[in-house]
Amino acid sequence: MRLVDxxxxxxxxxxDADVDQVIGAARLAGxxxxxxxxxxxxxxxxxxxxxxxxxxxxAAVGVHPHDAERVDDAEWAAxxxxxxxxxxxxxxxxxxxxxxxxxxxPAQLANLRRNLRLAAxxxxxxxxxxxxxxxxxxxxxxxxxxxxxxxxxSPPVLIHSFSGPLDYAEAMLDLxxxxxxxxxxxxxxxxxxxxxxxxxxxxxxxxxxxxxFLSPPGAPRRRNEPEWVRVTAAWVAELRxxxxxxxxxxxxxxxxxxxxxxxx
Ligand SMILES: [Zn+2]
Numbered sequence: 001m002r003l004v005d006x007x008x009x010x011x012x013x014x015x016d017a018d019v020d021q022v023i024g025a026a027r028l029a030g031x032x033x034x035x036x037x038x039x040x041x042x043x044x045x046x047x048x049x050x051x052x053x054x055x056x057x058x059a060a061v062g063v064h065p066h067d068a069e070r071v072d073d074a075e076w077a078a079x080x081x082x083x084x085x086x087x088x089x090x091x092x093x094x095x096x097x098x099x100x101x102x103x104x105x106p107a108q109l110a111n112l113r114r115n116l117r118l119a120a121x122x123x124x125x126x127x128x129x130x131x132x133x134x135x136x137x138x139x140x141x142x143x144x145x146x147x148x149x150x151x152x153x154s155p156p157v158l159i160h161s162f163s164g165p166l167d168y169a170e171a172m173l174d175l176x177x178x179x180x181x182x183x184x185x186x187x188x189x190x191x192x193x194x195x196x197x198x199x200x201x202x203x204x205x206x207x208x209x210x211x212x213f214l215s216p217p218g219a220p221r222r223r224n225e226p227e228w229v230r231v232t233a234a235w236v237a238e239l240r241x242x243x244x245x246x247x248x249x250x251x252x253x254x255x256x257x258x259x260x261x262x263x264x
Pocket of ligand 1: 009093
């Protein structure tokens with residue numbers, strides 16, 4: 001089966017010792033494209049260095065909601081300066097996390113806005129992390145409000161590691177979003193995701209690992225790796241009643257369409 005991993009932090013220090021082997025295993029599993037998003041200035045630079053070493057990788061640059069308060073204006077300027085680079089195909093990851101709240105909410109919102117503005121300016125889609133505490137949806141509703149606030153000039157967006165209710169997914173799809181599914185889909189409290197995976201239009205679906213996090217069933221809990229995207233991809237194909245080969249072709253086409261900026 002052809003595969004993509006639309007979100008994989010291969011620059012995380014947990015991969016320092018064996019990133020070549022991890023990428024080799026992903027290739028053997030059929031993974032043809034991997035997007036490596038940064039979360040702060042150093043991880044953005046490290047993503048670009050990986051793209052230089054492995055031509056089937058792409059980078060995204062932006063600031064994660066967890067790091068929103070820590071990354072000041074000067075550091076943000078350094079991240080934004082990387083965005084025009086042709087190795088960079090997307091903006092992020094960014095978004096809102098009202099579950100763990102490692103940065104205060106006002107700092108998260110200010111950070112989200114600077115990332116969305118960069119995505120709108122470059123045309124490189126914003127990769128959006130969005131998590132609310134169990135049983136809540138306040139982060140999802142706030143994220144929708146922020147994107148709608150852009151009106152006609154809103155940037156292209158990709159919902160990474162989908163989490164949330166069905167009507168939130170539908171509202172995001174109405175705004176033109178693509179939706180990417182990860183190992184989070186299999187966790188307790190995320191039951192709505194299966195219905196979202198069934199209903200998302202075929203040309204808006206992506207899959208990802210969010211390595212080294214969010215291991216799907218069968219993958220080692222201590223460290224997720226891009227080859228395990230096959231578990232989530234097979235699950236989505238099954239839910240949609242499409243054969244894996246057809247779905248794999250679709251995933252590669254969707255990845256190339258979503259991140260077409262760099263090659264144009
Ligand atoms: Zn991530």
